[in-house]
Amino acid sequence: MIKKEVVVIGGGPSGLAAAIEAAQRGAEVLVVDSNLKAGGQLFKQIHKFFGSSAHRSGTRGIDIGTELLEEAEKYGVEIWLNSVAIGLFQEKKIAVERGLDVEDKKLEIIEAEKIVIASGASENAVRFKGWTLPGVMGAGAAQTMINVNRVLPGERILMIGSGNVGLIVSYQLMQAGADVVALVEAAPKIGGYGVHASKITRAGVPIYTKHTVIEARGDKRVEEAVICELDEKWQPVAGTEKTLKVDTIAIAAGLKPLVELAVMHGCECIFDPLLGGWVPLHDKNMESTYPGIYVVGDIAGIEEANTALEEGKLAGIAIAEALDYISSEEAKKLKDETWERLKGLRMGPFGEKRMLAKEQLLAAAEAAKGSAEEHQIAASAGA
């Protein structure tokens, strides 16, 4: 068994931020990442981020990814690539499977003093007749193909969902040379920012609100999509069906936190649709209900890459403090600054809802901690 001081599971924006923050203050940090290259989904984000300059706005995700990898290297963060954390069990032990599918894989067990789970999220699917046909895919999959692999998944695209992912990926598909035939949105209003929506409507792409896809047709691959209007109860309105000639249906229906590892180790979770479903409880240090295990980024509630970066920093600072690399005064100052930036990012109609959801989660974590302590007191009194 290998022993490490700090292990970060997942080398996306939040995981790398946590690793850099802890490592630059002296901690020995290992990042395990399942991909051929760390950086998570940053390398497919070719658009500029929002926010103030303190949040690296105006910088493209790909450039942030490159900067993070440089910083990680500078501070001596060790990164294991092609390494999947397949299990997390007590006491803070991580099972890691190393190697590509074409290689003979090797299993390593690592024992860590502190663990940061930055496992991210998976795309939600939408089920409809024919949804398993080749050509139906996640919007993120389409984005990976064009921006990372530089190959189009198809030429004529129907996008499902008008949140920021649906809007941005539609635009990027056009930048890559595809024809985005239409975008459908089940809600009565466009979900994402107006600025992203106007980019695609200006290009002449129709956005059908109160619409959904009901069928994908084709012989062994998508050749047509059937869309229709929805009534107030989200039910298809008969007679409103339209058939579109498309070869690709991309689904942007939100993300779901990958909480399995946290659950395996007994971290308490709550269900909150605003945060993407089940999420582990965490305090203001991003520490879960299990001491020494931290959760950051999308696993702690679906948000943006910029909030993920700040959450990662919080965990990294808290870990440096817990391991006595920095004083509690210094840690407090750094954490307060980070929380200020996070507040700034959680403003506006989209951010505020998430801020509220996060505040409820923090309160629930406090309550859980309180009851655990009471439990302990009762137990020791009983003994």
Add this chain to the structure above:
Amino acid sequence: MSLRVKEHVILGEDRADEMVEITVDGQKMKAKKGEMILAALLANGIIINRYTVKRKEPRGLFCGIGQCTDCAMVVDGKPNVRTCITPVKEGMVIETQHGTGKRGDKE
């Protein structure tokens, strides 16, 4: 139309031009050195990676990041290789996977 994105307004020109040869279901084709198997297949117009165990339905790219396993194929005799996260190599032999990819699981 080639599905490769050669010119890009933000990413610029794709300068990767070193090619390798792979064999897919007995057919030789070119792939960019180091690119993902799935990407090479898409560029060559192949979008079916496998057929399911029971209903023998076609499956292809779905998540693109190794999470869903829909793009699994038999690579150099090894079944269940996620082609979206496995890079090509010169001389690689790739086959459409039927069922679990074991002998006897045929179309």
